[in-house]
Amino acid sequence: xxxxxxxxxxxxxxxxxxxxxxxxxxxxxxxxxxxxxxxxxxxxxxxxxxxxxxxxxxxxxxxxxxxxxxxxxxxxxxxxxxxxxxxxxxxxxxxxxxxxxxxxxxxxxxxxxxxxxxxxxxxxxxxxxxxxxxxxxxxxxxxxxxxxxxxxxxxxxxxxxxxxxxxxxxxxxxxxxxxxxxxxxxxxxxxxxxxxxxxxxxxxxxxxxxxxxxxxxxxxxxxxxxxxxxxxxxxxxxxxxxxxxxxxxxxxxxxxxxxxxxxxxxxxxxxxxxxxxxxxxxxxxxxxxxxxxxxxxxxxxxxxxxxxxxxxxxxxxxxxxxxxxxxxxxxxxxxxxxxxxxxxxxxxxxxxxxxxxxxxxxxxxxxxxxxxxxxxxxxxxxxxxxxxxxxxxxxxxxxxxxxxxxxxxxxxxxxxxxxxxxxxxx
Amino acid sequence: xxxxxxxxxxxxxxxxxxxxxxxxxxxxxxxxxxxxxxxxxxxxxxxxxxxxxxxxxxxxxxxxxxxxxxxxxxxxxxxxxxxxxxxxxxxxxxxxxxxxxxxxxxxxxxxxxxxxxxxxxxxxxxxxxxxxxxxxxxxxxxxxxxxxxxxxxxxxxxxxxxxxxxxxxxxxxxxxxxxxxxxxxxxxxxxxxxxxxxxxxxxxxxxxxxxxxxxxxxxxxxxxxxxxxxxxxxxxxxxxxxxxxxxxxxxxxxxxxxxxxxxxxxxxxxxxxxxxxxxxxxxxxxxxxxxxxxxxxxxxxxxxxxxxxxxxxxxxxxxxxxxxxxxxxxxxxxxxxxxxxxxxxxxxxxxxxxxxxxxxxxxxxxxxxxxxxxxxxxxxxxxxxxxxxxxxxxxxxxxxxxxxxxxxxxxxxxxxxxxxxxxxxxxxxxxxxxxxxxxxxxxxxxxxxxxxxxxxxxxx
Numbered sequence: 001x002x003x004x005x006x007x008x009x010x011x012x013x014x015x016x017x018x019x020x021x022x023x024x025x026x027x028x029x030x031x032x033x034x035x036x037x038x039x040x041x042x043x044x045x046x047x048x049x050x051x052x053x054x055x056x057x058x059x060x061x062x063x064x065x066x067x068x069x070x071x072x073x074x075x076x077x078x079x080x081x082x083x084x085x086x087x088x089x090x091x092x093x094x095x096x097x098x099x100x101x102x103x104x105x106x107x108x109x110x111x112x113x114x115x116x117x118x119x120x121x122x123x124x125x126x127x128x129x130x131x132x133x134x135x136x137x138x139x140x141x142x143x144x145x146x147x148x149x150x151x152x153x154x155x156x157x158x159x160x161x162x163x164x165x166x167x168x169x170x171x172x173x174x175x176x177x178x179x180x181x182x183x184x185x186x187x188x189x190x191x192x193x194x195x196x197x198x199x200x201x202x203x204x205x206x207x208x209x210x211x212x213x214x215x216x217x218x219x220x221x222x223x224x225x226x227x228x229x230x231x232x233x234x235x236x237x238x239x240x241x242x243x244x245x246x247x248x249x250x251x252x253x254x255x256x257x258x259x260x261x262x263x264x265x266x267x268x269x270x271x272x273x274x275x276x277x278x279x280x281x282x283x284x285x286x287x288x289x290x291x292x293x294x295x296x297x298x299x300x301x302x303x304x305x306x307x308x309x310x311x312x313x314x315x316x317x318x319x320x321x322x323x324x325x326x327x328x329x330x331x332x333x334x335x336x337x338x339x340x341x342x343x344x345x346x347x348x349x350x351x352x353x354x355x356x357x358x359x360x361x362x363x364x365x366x367x368x369x370x371x372x373x374x375x376x377x378x379x380x381x382x383x384x385x386x387x388x389x390x391x392x393x394x395x396x397x398x399x400x401x402x403x404x405x406x407x408x409x410x411x412x413x414x415x416x417x418x419x420x421x422x423x424x425x426x
Numbered sequence: 427x428x429x430x431x432x433x434x435x436x437x438x439x440x441x442x443x444x445x446x447x448x449x450x451x452x453x454x455x456x457x458x459x460x461x462x463x464x465x466x467x468x469x470x471x472x473x474x475x476x477x478x479x480x481x482x483x484x485x486x487x488x489x490x491x492x493x494x495x496x497x498x499x500x501x502x503x504x505x506x507x508x509x510x511x512x513x514x515x516x517x518x519x520x521x522x523x524x525x526x527x528x529x530x531x532x533x534x535x536x537x538x539x540x541x542x543x544x545x546x547x548x549x550x551x552x553x554x555x556x557x558x559x560x561x562x563x564x565x566x567x568x569x570x571x572x573x574x575x576x577x578x579x580x581x582x583x584x585x586x587x588x589x590x591x592x593x594x595x596x597x598x599x600x601x602x603x604x605x606x607x608x609x610x611x612x613x614x615x616x617x618x619x620x621x622x623x624x625x626x627x628x629x630x631x632x633x634x635x636x637x638x639x640x641x642x643x644x645x646x647x648x649x650x651x652x653x654x655x656x657x658x659x660x661x662x663x664x665x666x667x668x669x670x671x672x673x674x675x676x677x678x679x680x681x682x683x684x685x686x687x688x689x690x691x692x693x694x695x696x697x698x699x700x701x702x703x704x705x706x707x708x709x710x711x712x713x714x715x716x717x718x719x720x721x722x723x724x725x726x727x728x729x730x731x732x733x734x735x736x737x738x739x740x741x742x743x744x745x746x747x748x749x750x751x752x753x754x755x756x757x758x759x760x761x762x763x764x765x766x767x768x769x770x771x772x773x774x775x776x777x778x779x780x781x782x783x784x785x786x787x788x789x790x791x792x793x794x795x796x797x798x799x800x801x802x803x804x805x806x807x808x809x810x811x812x813x814x815x816x817x818x819x820x821x822x823x824x825x826x827x828x829x830x831x832x833x834x835x836x837x838x839x840x841x842x843x844x845x846x847x848x849x850x851x852x853x854x855x856x857x858x859x860x861x862x863x864x865x866x867x868x869x870x871x872x873x874x875x876x877x878x879x880x881x882x883x884x885x886x
Contacts, residue, residue: 093755122753179552240885267885287548287783288582288880294549295885317784324753332791335851385851386791387798406752410762410803413732415771423733 022050022397025061026068026376029075034352034367036345045075047374050396055368068392068399070378076348078133078156078375078395079383080366082280082312082355083234083260084326086127087117087137087154087161092323101141101148108144108215109195110222113137114152114165122405123323128156129402130327131383131390133375134163134356134365138170138234138260144215145180146171146188147195150222151234153359155375157395167359168258169226172236173246174292189245196253199223232256232359234280238263238292247275258358260314261285264295269307278310278358283337284329285317301350302341311346312355332386347384470574472624474613477863480523481505484841487527490848492534492817492832496810502532504839507862512833525857531848533813534833535593535614535840535860536789539746539820540699540726540779543584544577544597544612544620548783548879561600561633562607566640566651567664569632570683571607573599577620582877583783588614588866589874590787591842591855594625594830596820598726601635601701602643604657605664608632608687609699611824615860616875629825631723632691634661635701636711637757658710665718668692697723697825699746703757705733712741724823726779727751729761735772744775744823748785749795766815767800767807777820789816794849809849838862 024047031043033055044059045052061067090097099116117137118124127135133156139149148170155163173188181187195215201207202220210216225231235246238261247268250257259265260280265272272279283301288294301311313330315321321329334347342350356366364373374397381388393402412423482504489497489512501517503510511519545559559576562568577597587595593614599606609631612623636657645652651660668688671678678685690696698715702708702725715722721742725731728745729752731738738745747769752761762768769776778793780786797812821831829838839862846853858866867873 091753091756091759126752176552264885284784284788286787287586288883289783290549291551294883318782320751320754325750328750328795332788332851339852339854385794387794387849389798389802406762407803409760410732410764410768413762413768414764414804415735415768416804 022374023048024066024068024394024397026070026075026378027061028072029070029378030072031055031075031368032345032348033369034077034349035369036349036353038345039074043075045368045376047376047394047397050374050398052368052370052372052374054370068378068394073391074379074381074383075368076377076379076383077352077366077368077372078377078393079131079327079330079351080312080355081127081132081135081314081326081330082350082358083138083314084127084135085137085140085323086123086132086135086326087119087121087152088113088139089123089323090118090121100137100139102143103141105143106216106218107149108142108147108219109149109169110216110218111139111142111147111149112152112166112222113139113149114162117152117154117162119159119161123326124156124161125404126324126406127327128393128400129390129404129407130325131331131377131379131393132156132327133377133393133395134361135326136167136355136359138168144219146173146177146192147219148172148236153361155365155373158400163361166222166225166231168232168234169222170234170236170260173242174237174239174290176290176292185242189249193249195219195223196227199227203227226255227253229254229256232258234258234260236260238290240264240267240295242292243268244271247271247277250275250277261316263293263300265309266297266300266303267295269304269309272304273307273309278312278354279304280312280314280355280358282314282316282333283340283342284315284333287317298336298340301337301347305342305346310354310358311350312358313350328386331384331388335384335386338384344384470572470621472626473621474615474617474624474626475622476507476861477615477865479507479861479863481521482523482525482859482862482864483517483519483521484525484527484532484843485517486529487532487843488529489532489833490810490813491834492813493834494811494814499529500532502833502841504841504859504862507839509833509835509837509839511835525843527843530856531844531846531853532833533591533842533844533848534817534831534837535842535858536591536816537594537777537820537824537831538587538592538780538786538789539596539724539777539823540781541587541595541597541783541786542600542781543587543595543783543786544579544581545573546783547578547581548583561602563600563602563643566604566644566649566657566660567684568599568603568607569605569664569687570685571599572610572630573597573607573633574610574620574624577610579617579620579623580877580879582880583786584614585616585875585877586783587786588858589855589868590789591844591848591858592786592789593840593842593858593860594821594824594826595786596631596824598631598699599633601633601639604635604640604651604660605684605687606633606635608696611826613860615865625826629695629697630690631697631699631824632687633699633701634711636707637701637703638755639701654707654710658714661714662717664688665692665714669718691720692718694721697823699724699726701726703727703729703755704760705730707757708734709737712737712743715741724777727758727781729758729765731774731776732762732765732768733760735769735774738769738774739772744777744819745769746777746779746820746823748781749778749792749799762803763796763799764803764805766796767803767805770807770811770815771800771805775819775822776815777823778815779820790848790853791851792816797849813848
């Protein structure tokens with residue numbers, strides 16, 4: 001045992017050395033802390049060993065730290081996509097490059113996307129370059145309705161992006177998904193309730209034999225943290241009636257429920273608030289694009305916020321935005337919400353502490369506060385304008401490169417690049 | 427594709443399929459000959475009439491004129507639906523109605539050069555994944571179809587676009603067929619049928635498609651084409667037949683609608699819009715046009731236009747692009763965000779398009795993003811120039827730049843008063859005029875049209 005202890009000590013020392021590089025101070029920042037509070041003007045943010053130590057207006061930077069002078073620019077926590085599939089796909093139209101769903105086999109709730117995560121994906125690189133440093137990547141389909149599978153919590157560090165697997169179980173309910181349950185959303189709800197009942201039977205060690213069950217043991221094992229109220233059950237659904245049904249389910253089973261999509265949530269805002277259910281939504285989803293979304297409107301986020309509902313942002317209206325441009329489109333969606341009545345600080349919170357709290361990561365991510373990981377962005381303008389971009393991106397107290405393949409291609413073909421030799425030489 | 431259809435929500439999937447699926451320069455787009463059009467088409471002519479209007483003077487406006495100009499604190503006088511005067515400072519003439527813009531921004535109405543509104547109709551249902559009105563996919567040559575015959579004017583997307591400052595749209599057939607059929611140009615006014623929206627006198631376009639879509643769709647059914655070279659062979663056979671008929675002085679058979687459209691391409695009556703992503707594909711199509719003597723007005727999507735700006739300029743072909751869509755299919759893998767800015771800086775003609783009823787509500791933000799991306803990549807383009815991407819450049823592609831797309835004397839009074847900087851996500855189109863009629867007014871519920879579909883459906 002002793003050699004191991006010594007070894008651990010050495011490792012600790014080695015980390016401490018690295019940690020020196022994970023300390024810095026940002027000065028003269030207009031800091032939106034992510035908590036829903038107003039900006040801290042002329043903020044000094046001190047980071048040591050990869051974590052935020054303090055934030056205070058007008059404070060001097062401690063001696064000996066590298067200093068990033070924000071020169072009055074906006075600093076935010078790294079943004080948090082409330083629901084995306086980055087890390088799980090490359091070319092979505094090519095199945096062999098896409099791991100976000102399964103259509104056959106035995107897995108339902110047990111379909112856990114975490115082992116498929118690819119930190120080298122260009123979609124991850126692009127998201128990081130556009131200001132996303134945290135995300136929940138969720139499965140988009142399993143073989144067992146109404147479950148989609150288990151989502152993974154991501155921190156977009158270079159090299160390793162999985163923060164926590166099995167951060168939530170996702171289910172989808174609605175007209176578009178009903179065919180997987182035989183053709184009726186009523187069947188989807190019955191299946192979901194039955195799955196929770198069988199999961200409880202498993203917990204009580206009274207699981208009936210396989211022929212008397214609808215769900216397999218592996219799926220029921222995946223639901224154990226759900227029935228315990230430890231892990232969120234995320235229900236992706238849009239229609240008012242389904243949202244009400246979800247709230248009823250939460251009360252009946254004492255679940256930690258998260259609504260995702262929730263286009264008609266504004267119609268039941270008070271009930272959602274009363275049940276303390278958070279909502280991950282796309283504020284730009286304003287079209288009655290399906291019969292489940294007849295009530296789509298641009299002030300869904302504003303109405304929910306006024307009712308006291310905690311919000312996170314996903315971008316599903318233009319489907320490509322969910323993944324390929326998740327950073328830009330999340331900020332644009334938040335900006336559209338502000339343009340339609342959501343207070344600015346609430347919009348920032350919906351991109352930071354909001355989803356961090358919803359997915360159980362607010363002790364380390366989503367706010368500029370002592371003890372949180374120093375995952376921070378200095379912006380070249382208002383981050384809710386999609387035309388703005390990060391100028392300094394800090395992960396764990398270290399400045400990281402945000403150079404993308406897309407930017408490297410642009411350099412090759414820039415009008416100012418000498419074309420005597422083909423771009424392949426540049 | 428089957429996998430996605432079963433397990434993703436159908437409407438969202440279909441949105442992506444549009445991009446995965448579907449859809450010039452003025453002086454080169456004249457008719458090449460004086461033969462009469464092969465089939466009289468007046469039966470389908472526009473019955474558009476301007477909505478009630480009052481001569482109006484707009485003062486104290488920051489004007490981005492859509493042609494690259496800018497007047498801070500200017501005025502515009504509208505009479506009988508036309509712009510009759512404008513300038514800086516105090517107006518020299520009056521009108522029955524004066525609108526004080528109070529320093530807000532005034533632009534031409536936005537033009538969406540690539541829309542599927544009215545054919546990809548909200549709400550979508552499971553039926554739309556089986557068959558839809560976006561394009562006729564029973565054959566790779568659907569040249570004889572006219573997308574106007576698919577349009578449902580009650581698509582709520584038209585109204586959302588209007589609320590976002592879009593006054594003119596080109597509706598294109600989808601990009602599954604090699605030749606998808608004829609497009610239609612619409613004024614974004616509420617009407618009870620499509621003839622009430624058709625832009626009077628606008629030339630029809632024709633939609634063609636290259637690259638992945640046709641080969642994937644027809645190839646997966648065991649049909650042809652199933653390769654790019656197979657597609658080119660089909661194109662060359664189709665155009666060879668049409669050329670042979672023309673060289674013999676024979677008009678196309680009156681009962682062959684496909685042949686009539688091909689003849690219309692060769693005669694220059696139809697403006698040619700081609701869905702292409704890769705530089706290789708665009709070059710193939712430019713070469714095809716050279717072989718058969720027609721002109722390609724614009725490539726749509728054109729994610730690799732930045733790789734071949736000189737060739738595009740040489741052939742006088744415009745591009746209609748997104749600001750930032752990339753990667754969702756292999757042929758979109760090399761999309762760059764500076765595409766629009768690079769093409770513009772190379773002297774090319776570029777427009778931004780939507781291809782999506784959601785993005786069709788944010789064309790101004792597309793311009794903002796593309797402008798910012800250009801600047802980051804070393805090509806700074808001023809806002810007044812970038813606005814051309816959604817106004818005068820698409821007008822030119824439609825061959826309507828003598829009527830719309832800019833604030834200039836004699837142009838149609840298609841105007842938008844914005845609540846703030848039109849390149850800001852926080853700005854709304856406050857007032858929208860089409861031919862001088864105030865067709866949308868954010869502060870007046872009586873001037874906020876709603877589609878019949880939305881009547882009596884608001885959930886409670």
